[in-house]
Amino acid sequence: MKTGISTASLYLRKETEDALTVIKSLGADCAELFYQTFYEYRPEFSATLDRGIEVSSVHVNTFHIENALFSRSRRIRGDGFYWLDQAMRSAQLLGCEAYTFHGKPDKGLAPDVDTEAEYIRAVSEFCTRYGVRLCLENVAWCTYNKAGKFSELKKRIPELYGVLDIKQARRSGYPYKDYIKDMKGSISHVHLSDVDLNGKMCLPGRGTLDFKEILSRLRDADFDGGVIIEVYNENYSDISELKTSLDYLKDIVNGLK
Secondary structure (H helix, E strand, O other): EEEEEEHHHHOOOOOOHHHHHHHHOOOOOOOEEEEOOHHHHHHHHOOOOOOOOOOEEEEHHHHHHHHHHHHOOOHHHHHHHHHHHHHHHHHHOOOOEEEEOOOOOOOOOOOOOOHHHHHHHHHHHHHHOOEEEEEEEEEEOOEEOOOHHHHHHHHOOOEEEEEEEHHHHHHHHHHHHHHHHHHOOEEEEEEEEEEEEOOEEEEEEOOOOHHHHHHHHHHHHHOOOEEEEEOOOOOOOHHHHHHHHHHHHHHHHHHHO
């Protein structure tokens, strides 16, 4: 496993390009690049980025692109694919092979899985043209909001990969181990955070979660990708705390070898 940090963890503290450089300086093996704006989706922006660290995945704003990809309007979908093209060209430029995908916001309606899979398959096939695999993340308020959904989609889209997010598993009400079981053999990478005794999210190693157990379960599920710290900027005080958390995870990963 590789240990890394998402640029989302530095949102509003550092601009995206500076966040990537900071993550490199902290000693991370890899980074997830979270594009925050339409300006940042463009290959011209990615061409200016620090190439000294592996970008294991890219992420976009769900409401900028991903919601549009499910629209019944051809023009709205066209806009979504236009900006997805920009983001995938950027990923290709960076040598990144994974796209972390939320899908569409869940409105509490019983989804038609076959129809939903058709839309997602179109996105997956589009990304494949750029050498990028589509990786559906479990998110409590989006497409993959319950354990078991991934395997249903995987039957219809064999090339689909998944992303495990610990905080979103907790928010969905399903144990994270159920998501690991659901995605076994197809987990691209993992988003890690912790939770304190008051239920507030914090950096890994600062809360109540047993990360040795989490990482052991991932290893036993044949996972060997990036374990990436993804928290919000208010979940820590100083950037140096990211390094402490990163080193904590590195020690656990090294102990599993």
